[in-house]
Amino acid sequence: MSFEKEDMNQLSTVKNALRILKSFTMDEPEKKIGDLAEALGLNKSTVSRTMSTLASEGFVYKDPETKKYRLGYSILSLSGIVNSNMDVYRESMPIINKLVETAGETSHISIIDNLEVVYLQKVECNHPVRVLTHVGRRNPLYCTSSGKVFLAFSKDQELLDKVIKKGLKQYTKKTITDPKKLIEHIKEIRHNGFAYSYEEYNEGVHSIAAPVYDYRGRVIAALSMVGPKQRIQYQRLNNLAKRVIHAADEISSRMGYWK
Numbered sequence: 001m002s003f004e005k006e007d008m009n010q011l012s013t014v015k016n017a018l019r020i021l022k023s024f025t026m027d028e029p030e031k032k033i034g035d036l037a038e039a040l041g042l043n044k045s046t047v048s049r050t051m052s053t054l055a056s057e058g059f060v061y062k063d064p065e066t067k068k069y070r071l072g073y074s075i076l077s078l079s080g081i082v083n084s085n086m087d088v089y090r091e092s093m094p095i096i097n098k099l100v101e102t103a104g105e106t107s108h109i110s111i112i113d114n115l116e117v118v119y120l121q122k123v124e125c126n127h128p129v130r131v132l133t134h135v136g137r138r139n140p141l142y143c144t145s146s147g148k149v150f151l152a153f154s155k156d157q158e159l160l161d162k163v164i165k166k167g168l169k170q171y172t173k174k175t176i177t178d179p180k181k182l183i184e185h186i187k188e189i190r191h192n193g194f195a196y197s198y199e200e201y202n203e204g205v206h207s208i209a210a211p212v213y214d215y216r217g218r219v220i221a222a223l224s225m226v227g228p229k230q231r232i233q234y235q236r237l238n239n240l241a242k243r244v245i246h247a248a249d250e251i252s253s254r255m256g257y258w259k
Contacts, residue, residue, distance in 0.1 A: 016042060017050050021059065021071070026137060030068040088212060088221045089121055091254040096123050096223065099247040103240060105227040109212070109251075110146040112154075113138075115163060117147040117222065125227070139201060142168055142182055143175050145209035148195035149222035152186045153211040160186060174199045194241045195222075199229065206232035208241050210248035215256030223248040 019040055024031065033051065037044045051069055054060040058074035092109045100107050100123045109121040116138040141147030141163050151160050160183065168177040176182045189195045194210045209224035225232070225244050232240065249259075 013050065016040075016046060017054060020047065020050060020054070021075070024071050030063070030066070030070045032068050036069075088214075088251065088255060092121060092212070092221070092223070092251045095247050095250045095254075096121065099123075099223075099225070099243060100125055103225060103243050105225045105232065105240075107244075107247075108146065108224045108226065110209075110222045110224060111220070112141070112147075112150045115141060115159075115166060117141055117144055117150065119146075120221070140169070140171075143171060143197060143200040144224075145195040145197040145207040145226075146222040146224045148186065148189055148197065149209045149211045149224075150219060152189040152195060153219045155218060171201050172199050172203050176200065192241075194245055196237065196241070198234070204229050208232070208237070208244050210241070210245040211252075212248050213252040213255065213257040217257060220255070221251075223251060 020036055023036060023039060031039075033044055033047050036042070036051075037047045040047070051060060051062070055062055055069075055072070058072045060069045061072045062069050088109065088111075096107050096109060104125055106125045107123050108119050110117045111120050112118070117140070119137045119139075139147060141151055141159075151163065164179045164182065168175070168179065168182065170177050176185060194208060196209070197205075197207045199205060205226065206229045207224050207226040209222045211219045212221040212223055214220045223244055225240060
């Protein structure tokens, strides 16, 4: 029994460490022990011990002046290993670069994780007015073009139901919060072959996305183009959508998918 208790304590420690690491975001890159303890519902002593261990391995760094912690360089090395081993990341690079060059708008490759869309790759455009997004950012599925791609083309028939059950928070005046309207919207996307979001998540921001498939015909990523509404206008929707779909199809073919 003592061994079982020891194993459980170790698992709990590992879980706490992972929760702490995942709590750091671009919006909150630095945190104090007290902030972490309150946000995660842990004792300060537990958080302090865990942070000391993480710091010793280079996963977090403590600013000696502010006493705040931020992620360390060991995280960066791990992310590099992940990216280098993700085929979709590697295969999409030349295509997404070409798309940004020809269309003149910022583009992303996104994946799905735990009912959220996560930006895996971003190529910035040269326009002076840009959209503030970043690799690793997590966004909702139901009000972003990338997220809608997974809702419309995923083989997981229960995915849309799970999102609706979780709740449709309103981010802007144009966010779809009515489950019936969202279901109809997803049907439209499935019919058109691409998704779009017009100021549904961020005011003044429009985006278009298309699915990327693997050799088994599964949607593994979404290719999106995003920009201010002044440039990605409704009149340009079909033309830009054709570019995004063509680029997504190119990536899919590199992943072994054939229609």
